[in-house]
Amino acid sequence: MxxxxxxxxxxxxxxxxxxxxxxxxxxxxxxxxxxxxxxAEGFEIMGDGPEGDSPQKRGQxxxxxxxxxxxxxxxxxxxxxxxxxxxxxxxxxxxxxxxxLMGCMVEEHREKLFRRFPQLDLMxxxxxxxxxxxxxxxxxxxxxxxSRIKQDGISIEYTDLIHRTSRYHAWLPIMTGCNxxxxxxxVPITRGAEVSxxxxxxxxxxxxxxxxxxxxxxxxGQNVNSYDGLPAARHSEEPRRGDEESxxxxxxxxxxxxxxxxxxxxxxxxxxxxxPDLERISxxxxxxxxxxxxxxxxxxRNPKISRRFHLPLQSGSDRILKRxxxxxxxxxxxxxxxxxxxxxxxxxxxxxxxAGFSGEAAEDHEATRRAxxxxxxxxxxxFKYSPRPGTPAAKLPDDVSLAVKEQRNRELLIxxxxxxxxxxxxxxxxxxxxxxxxxxxxxxxxxLGHTLQEKKVVFxxxxxxxxxxxxxxxxEVKDETFRGVIS
Ligand code: SAM
Numbered sequence: 001m002x003x004x005x006x007x008x009x010x011x012x013x014x015x016x017x018x019x020x021x022x023x024x025x026x027x028x029x030x031x032x033x034x035x036x037x038x039x040a041e042g043f044e045i046m047g048d049g050p051e052g053d054s055p056q057k058r059g060q061x062x063x064x065x066x067x068x069x070x071x072x073x074x075x076x077x078x079x080x081x082x083x084x085x086x087x088x089x090x091x092x093x094x095x096x097x098x099x100x101l102m103g104c105m106v107e108e109h110r111e112k113l114f115r116r117f118p119q120l121d122l123m124x125x126x127x128x129x130x131x132x133x134x135x136x137x138x139x140x141x142x143x144x145x146x147s148r149i150k151q152d153g154i155s156i157e158y159t160d161l162i163h164r165t166s167r168y169h170a171w172l173p174i175m176t177g178c179n180x181x182x183x184x185x186x187v188p189i190t191r192g193a194e195v196s197x198x199x200x201x202x203x204x205x206x207x208x209x210x211x212x213x214x215x216x217x218x219x220x221g222q223n224v225n226s227y228d229g230l231p232a233a234r235h236s237e238e239p240r241r242g243d244e245e246s247x248x249x250x251x252x253x254x255x256x257x258x259x260x261x262x263x264x265x266x267x268x269x270x271x272x273x274x275x276p277d278l279e280r281i282s283x284x285x286x287x288x289x290x291x292x293x294x295x296x297x298x299x300x301r302n303p304k305i306s307r308r309f310h311l312p313l314q315s316g317s318d319r320i321l322k323r324x325x326x327x328x329x330x331x332x333x334x335x336x337x338x339x340x341x342x343x344x345x346x347x348x349x350x351x352x353x354x355a356g357f358s359g360e361a362a363e364d365h366e367a368t369r370r371a372x373x374x375x376x377x378x379x380x381x382x383f384k385y386s387p388r389p390g391t392p393a394a395k396l397p398d399d400v401s402l403a404v405k406e407q408r409n410r411e412l413l414i415x416x417x418x419x420x421x422x423x424x425x426x427x428x429x430x431x432x433x434x435x436x437x438x439x440x441x442x443x444x445x446x447x448l449g450h451t452l453q454e455k456k457v458v459f460x461x462x463x464x465x466x467x468x469x470x471x472x473x474x475x476e477v478k479d480e481t482f483r484g485v486i487s
Contacts (some may be wrong), residue, residue: 014044015136016428018062024071025284026220027103027138029171030155031068033103034129035163041133045163061090064098064136069105071186074386076107088119098122098139102129104190106149108390114145125149126176126191129157137317154195158205168437168467170214174202174229174268175221180287181325183393184315184354184385187222194222196229199263203271210278215467216435217272218282225290227265265290266298273302279469280435282454285352286326288313291336295484296343308378308454309340312352316371317364320357323396336377348453350379355412356405357385358396365408372415378453379421379480380416384409424477427455431487434472436465459484 023030035045042311070076100122175196384405434449472484
């Protein structure tokens with residue numbers, strides 16, 4: 001048992017760490033790992049909740065504030081800069097306060113941030129999370145700005161110390177980085193080239209989570225469907241060359257691997273579906289180029305796989321898609337969606353759209369509008385384009401004015417909200433299977449669950465139903481949340 005880290009005027013009190021998470025689910029996972037590692041070293045974790053959930057509101061002040069940051073859009077970075085300003089003021093009142101950053105902004109800006117923000121004490125790269133406890137100790141000892149930012153290796157840390165916020169649902173990263181060349185995107189700079197976890201390690205980690213009571217796992221990756229893993233860790237269990245029997249079979253039921261001896265994403269999914277007591281598997285985010293017929297067939301064959309498919313389109317205009325180097329035309333994309341809907345008729349499809357990319361003319365925007373109307377997504381994240389330094393598109397003119405970006409963004413949001421409303425209303429009066437995950441955050445007496453299409457449902461019921469599947473009749477929908485009645 002590690003010794004407890006104590007702080008403040010009360011030497012017996014544990015040091016309180018507040019973790020604020022910005023950005024994607026990968027960051028949520030990393031924050032849970034950071035929280036777990038710190039807790040095991042004797043720190044008290046005040047929260048690893050969303051960025052807005054301030055610890056001061058709950059009447060306690062932290063000794064360490066860690067922000068897990070995102071670089072995807074300028075707005076995400078601006079929020080962190082704003083927070084750093086506020087924390088600088090807090091530090092004047094409490095000079096012992098330790099302020100740290102982790103996540104993509106650390107990878108992007110590195111030690112430059114120390115010069116711009118003297119109040120910042122520590123930075124830890126996405127591949128160094130394990131070193132957080134010792135880094136905090138170092139800062140406490142030396143009061144010097146301290147960082148660990150490694151450039152190689154994989155930024156996935158499987159650990160049973162993880163500080164999960166849900167008992168029944170878990171994130172499970174299976175790959176990081178991205179080999180695609182989308183001109184707007186900073187991910188290849190902050191997370192590097194694609195690296196997949198070996199399939200056997202993913203299988204083991206999923207089984208471990210299930211043994212802990214997890215029933216629903218969401219597989220994570222910047223580009224999850226281009227997963228291409230070794231069957232087992234290279235040093236120990238990789239099948240020997242020429243050993244045909246072991247090369248072609250792997251997993252509890254002798255699952256086939258690809259010809260070149262690696263495990264593809266559809267194969268990994270099928271393998272995970274065989275874990276008894278793992279009831280539901282989701283995944284995000286997918287790239288259209290790797291959304292294959294084989295993947296669609298695997299989803300159709302396996303009722304455990306979520307019926308929500310998130311497939312970023314970005315723009316409905318071929319001219320803009322080409323400028324973005326998305327590797328697909330609108331027609332290619334639409335054909336895939338049609339095929340997916342044919343093979344998996346109950347699939348719900350969601351997307352990402354960028355409004356006002358470099359060179360976007362009124363007719364390009366119109367093409368995106370038409371795409372939303374034609375495809376009729378269940379949901380869409382719609383963002384205003386912001387050039388990211390170091391990306392290929394940063395060299396293109398940012399020639400759509402902010403006012404026009406905002407207007408196009410608003411227009412697409414209004415249209416999509418209408419479509420989502422119509423699609424959601426079509427579910428009313430249906431009785432569907434809902435996985436009961438938690439108590440509702442707003443009303444303690446209500447339960448919260450998700451349908452197989454990952455639609456959120458709240459309904460009355462006893463606590464004993466947590467972790468089970470229930471048949472629920474959907475009776476009302478407001479924004480993205482359904483109200484239901486157990487039937
Ligand atoms: N890998 C996924 C893909 O492109 O298929 C998406 C990952 S990205 C972290 C999430 C979303 O942020 C993107 O799909 C895109 O819509 C948006 N995004 C990325 N870079 C952006 C930028 N420079 N400006 C505005 N939105 C951006």
